Amino acid sequence: MKPAPKQIKSSKRKVRRFLLPLAFCLLPTTVCLTSHSPLPAIAQTIDARKAEADRLFHQGKQQYQTSQFQTALNSLQQALQIYRAIKNRYMEGWALSGLGSTYHSLGNHTQAIEYSQQQLIITREIKDREGEGAALNNLGRSYRSLGNYAKAIEYWQQALQIYRAIKNRYMEGWALGNLGVAYDSLGNHTQAIEYSQQQLIITREIKDREGEGAALNNLGDAYNSLSNYAQAIEYGQQSLAILRQIKDREGEGAVLGNLGIAYGYLGNESQAIEYIQQGLAIFREVKNREGEGHALNNLGVTFLKAGNPTEAEKMLMDSIQVWESMRQLLGSNDANKISIFEGQAHTYRTLQQVRVAQKNPIAALEIAERGRARAFVDLLTQRLSPSSANLVVAAAPNQDQIRQIAKAQNATLVQYSIIYDTFEIQGKHTSRESALYIWVIQPTGEITFRQVDLKPLWQQHKVSLANLIIGNQEFLAVRSRSSLGFAQRQPDLPTLHQLLIDPIANLLPKDPNAHVIFIPQGSLFQVPFPALQDTNGTYLIQKHTILTAPSIQVLDLTRQQQQKLASQPTSGRGNALVLGNPTMPQVSLSPGKQKKALSPLPAAEAEARAIAPLLNTQALIGAQGTKAAITQKMPQASIIHLATHGLLDDVHGLGSAIALAPSGKDDGLLTAAEIFDMKLQASLVVLSACNTGEGRITGDGVIGLSRSLISAGVPSVIVSLWAVPDAPTAELMTAFYNNLQKQPNKAQALRQAMLTTMKTHPQPRDWAAFTLIGEAE
The missing domain is CATH 1.25.40.10 (Tetratricopeptide repeat domain)
Structure with a gap:
C-alpha cells in the first residue's frame, strides 16, 4: 500500500x-x-x-x-x-x-x-x-x-x-x-x-x-x-x-x-x-x-x-462520538485502546471547558469521567463478568450514577482535571496548563465544583504544575531500595497543598477516619497526597484517611471485585504470600550498561519475617523467593506482600517489574505485562518496593504494576510513588499489618502506620510514598 x-x-x-x-x-x-x-x-x-x-x-x-x-x-x-x-x-x-x-x-x-x-x-x-x-x-x-x-x-x-x-x-x-x-x-x-x-x-x-x-x-x-x-x-x-x-x-x-x-x-x-x-x-x-x-x-x-460555546459543544460531542466508535472497532485490544486515546483526550478536555463556560460544571464532570481510564474500565468490565465477554466499550457513568458510587463507597471523592490553553509566548503559540478543575462528591451525593488558575505558576514563577510535582518527587527520592542518591532539600509540599487542597479544604470531612478518595489526572498521579502540608505545617494524612483511584468508574469496578471475592468460598484460596529480600537478579539499570546484581535488602528480610506470623504464614527469603515459586503461589494467595526491589519503566509501563530470585532460564523479574495476564484471588497486594505505583502516565491512568494487579482481579493495591528507604519502610509495613489485625480497614491501617512512622522518621520521604488504590475494606 x-x-x-x-x-x-x-x-x-x-x-x-x-x-x-x-x-x-x-x-x-x-x-x-x-x-x-x-x-x-x-x-x-x-x-x-x-x-x-x-x-x-x-x-x-x-x-x-x-x-x-x-x-x-x-x-x-x-x-x-x-x-x-x-x-x-x-x-x-x-x-x-x-x-x-x-x-x-x-x-x-x-x-x-x-x-x-x-x-x-x-x-x-x-x-x-x-x-x-x-x-x-x-x-x-x-x-x-x-x-x-x-x-x-x-x-x-x-x-x-x-x-x-x-x-x-x-x-x-x-x-x-x-x-x-x-x-x-x-x-x-x-x-x-x-x-x-x-x-x-x-x-x-x-x-x-x-x-x-x-x-x-x-x-x-x-x-x-x-x-x-x-x-x-x-x-x-x-x-x-x-x-x-x-x-x-x-x-x-x-x-x-x-x-x-x-x-x-x-x-x-x-x-x-x-x-x-x-x-x-x-x-x-x-x-x-x-x-x-x-x-x-x-x-x-x-x-x-x-465565543460560540453552543456550536462548540455540538462539534465536540460529534467528535467524541466518532472517537468512541473508532475505539469500539479495536475490540478488546487494551494496548491499542490506550494508545489511540492519547490522540483523542484533548477533545474531552475542551468540552469540559465549554461546559464550565456554560456554567454547567456537573455536566463537565460527566465528560471528565468519560474521558479517563476508558480502556481500563472496558478491561475490568470484561474480566468481572462472563456475560460481558463481547462488550468492547463500556458506558461512562452519568451524574446520578456518579452520586451512587460516592454513596456506595461512603467516601468523599475528589476528582481533578488539568485544562490546557494556547498562549503566545515570545512570538510562538505554546500550550500551557491554564486551569485546574476540581469536583468534590460527598457521600450524600452532593457535587461541588472549584476552579484554580494555574497561569500564575508559569507566568510569575516560571514553573509548570507538572515540573513542580516532578521536582517534589526528586527531592523525596533517597538512597533506598533502588539506590537512587540522596535528596538535597525538602520538597515544596505547601505549594501543592495550596493548589490542590486549599480550594476544597472546607468540603473535606472533619472526621479523620472518614475516607477521602483522590482521583488524579496526568502528572497528579505522582502527587504524594498524605504529605501535602498546610500553612500550619500539618500534613494531610494527619487530618484525613486517604485513598486514590484512576477514575470514579474504576472505583465502582474494584468494589465489584471485592464483592465477588467475598462471595466465593475461601477454601479455594491459600495462605498469605510474604516475600522478603530474595536473592537478587542481575539487571542493567540503563541501556548499554553491564548487568549487575541488585543490592540485598536486609531490612526487607526483617520486614517479611515480622509480617509473616501476623498473616499465619512463613516468609520466603533469599533463594526461596524465586520467580517460579512466587508466580506459582500468587494465583491462590489471599494476601500478597512482596518486599524487594522495584524497577520502573516509565516509557512503556508494562516493563515495570518486581525483583525476584532467578531460577532456570528466567531473569528473576516479574513484569507488569506478566501480572496483567494472571488471575489472582488476593484481596490485597502490597508492593513494598521502589516506584511500584509509577509507570507510563497516559490518558488511561498509570500503565504499570498497580494497573496490572487490579486487572488481574485484586481490589486493593498498595504501591509506592518513589524510591522508598529500606529501614523506615520495614517499620511502616510492620505497623500497617499490626493495625490491620485490630482494624480490618486497609486505608485506616495505612494512615495509622504513617502516623506511627512519622514519630521516629519525621521526614515525609520516609513514610509518605505509599498509596492505597481501590478498596479500603
Whole structure:
C-alpha cells in the first residue's frame, strides 16, 4: 500500500492536524496473465482461478479508491481465499496488504495490523522486498494512527532502507514523508522539515504530483508547529492547488484542515471555520472517520475561541462520538485502546471547558469521567463478568450514577482535571496548563465544583504544575531500595497543598477516619497526597484517611471485585504470600550498561519475617523467593506482600517489574505485562518496593504494576510513588499489618502506620510514598 500521507498531530492548542490521506497502492502493475499455448487441464483450472482472483483483486482496489470500503473488503477477501487455495504466495501477500489498508481506512487498526503482520511474514519468506516494504509501511501507518509514534518510526525506517536498497524512488519519497510526520508529532519539527524537504526533492524529480502535494502539506504543518503561519499558509496553498488538480479528495480535506488551523492561530476565526468545514465535508464524503473526528474537534476549538460555546459543544460531542466508535472497532485490544486515546483526550478536555463556560460544571464532570481510564474500565468490565465477554466499550457513568458510587463507597471523592490553553509566548503559540478543575462528591451525593488558575505558576514563577510535582518527587527520592542518591532539600509540599487542597479544604470531612478518595489526572498521579502540608505545617494524612483511584468508574469496578471475592468460598484460596529480600537478579539499570546484581535488602528480610506470623504464614527469603515459586503461589494467595526491589519503566509501563530470585532460564523479574495476564484471588497486594505505583502516565491512568494487579482481579493495591528507604519502610509495613489485625480497614491501617512512622522518621520521604488504590475494606 502506498504510504501514509499526512496524519494527525497535536497543535499548540491541543487540536490535531492531518497528513494527506492514504492512497491504495497494491501491486503497481497488472497481474492478469493468459497463456496462448495448450496447457494441461489442471493448469488451465489454476490459470482460470488466478484470473478470477486477479479480477477480484483489482475490483477491490477500485472499490477502495472510490471509498466503497465494505464492498472492497468482500472483493479482497474472495481474492485472498483463491490465492491461498492455488498457493500463490506472492499475490496472497498483496491481497493481505489491500485488506490491511481497507481496515485502516475504516479505523479498525487492530485488523489492519493483523493483516499487515501476515503480509510481512509472507514477503520475508518469499523474499519479496517490495511487498516487505509495503507491509512495514502499513504497520507504521497503523501505529501512527494509534498514537504510537516511536513504533511507527521503527517500521518506517526499515521500509526506507528497503526502498533505497531496491531503488524505488517513489516509495522512498513516501517513507521520508511518513517519517517527517512522525517526528513532527513527537515535537521534533526541525527533523520533520528535513525529511519533508527530502521527500519534496524526490517527488519533483520523479514527477509524483500526489507525493509533491503531500510533502508541501507536511512542510506547512511543520511550520504551523513552529508558529510560522505565513510560511505554513504558503505551503498549504501550493499543496491545495496540486491536490485539487489531481482530484485527491482526501488529501484536499487534510490541507484545508491545516490551513484552517493556521488562520485560527492568526485570529481569523471565520476563515478558519470556513476551511475546516470544507475539509469536514470531504472527510465525510470519502468516509474518513479519523479525519472527520479531528475536523469536528478543530471546529469545536475554533467556535469556542470565537465565543460560540453552543456550536462548540455540538462539534465536540460529534467528535467524541466518532472517537468512541473508532475505539469500539479495536475490540478488546487494551494496548491499542490506550494508545489511540492519547490522540483523542484533548477533545474531552475542551468540552469540559465549554461546559464550565456554560456554567454547567456537573455536566463537565460527566465528560471528565468519560474521558479517563476508558480502556481500563472496558478491561475490568470484561474480566468481572462472563456475560460481558463481547462488550468492547463500556458506558461512562452519568451524574446520578456518579452520586451512587460516592454513596456506595461512603467516601468523599475528589476528582481533578488539568485544562490546557494556547498562549503566545515570545512570538510562538505554546500550550500551557491554564486551569485546574476540581469536583468534590460527598457521600450524600452532593457535587461541588472549584476552579484554580494555574497561569500564575508559569507566568510569575516560571514553573509548570507538572515540573513542580516532578521536582517534589526528586527531592523525596533517597538512597533506598533502588539506590537512587540522596535528596538535597525538602520538597515544596505547601505549594501543592495550596493548589490542590486549599480550594476544597472546607468540603473535606472533619472526621479523620472518614475516607477521602483522590482521583488524579496526568502528572497528579505522582502527587504524594498524605504529605501535602498546610500553612500550619500539618500534613494531610494527619487530618484525613486517604485513598486514590484512576477514575470514579474504576472505583465502582474494584468494589465489584471485592464483592465477588467475598462471595466465593475461601477454601479455594491459600495462605498469605510474604516475600522478603530474595536473592537478587542481575539487571542493567540503563541501556548499554553491564548487568549487575541488585543490592540485598536486609531490612526487607526483617520486614517479611515480622509480617509473616501476623498473616499465619512463613516468609520466603533469599533463594526461596524465586520467580517460579512466587508466580506459582500468587494465583491462590489471599494476601500478597512482596518486599524487594522495584524497577520502573516509565516509557512503556508494562516493563515495570518486581525483583525476584532467578531460577532456570528466567531473569528473576516479574513484569507488569506478566501480572496483567494472571488471575489472582488476593484481596490485597502490597508492593513494598521502589516506584511500584509509577509507570507510563497516559490518558488511561498509570500503565504499570498497580494497573496490572487490579486487572488481574485484586481490589486493593498498595504501591509506592518513589524510591522508598529500606529501614523506615520495614517499620511502616510492620505497623500497617499490626493495625490491620485490630482494624480490618486497609486505608485506616495505612494512615495509622504513617502516623506511627512519622514519630521516629519525621521526614515525609520516609513514610509518605505509599498509596492505597481501590478498596479500603
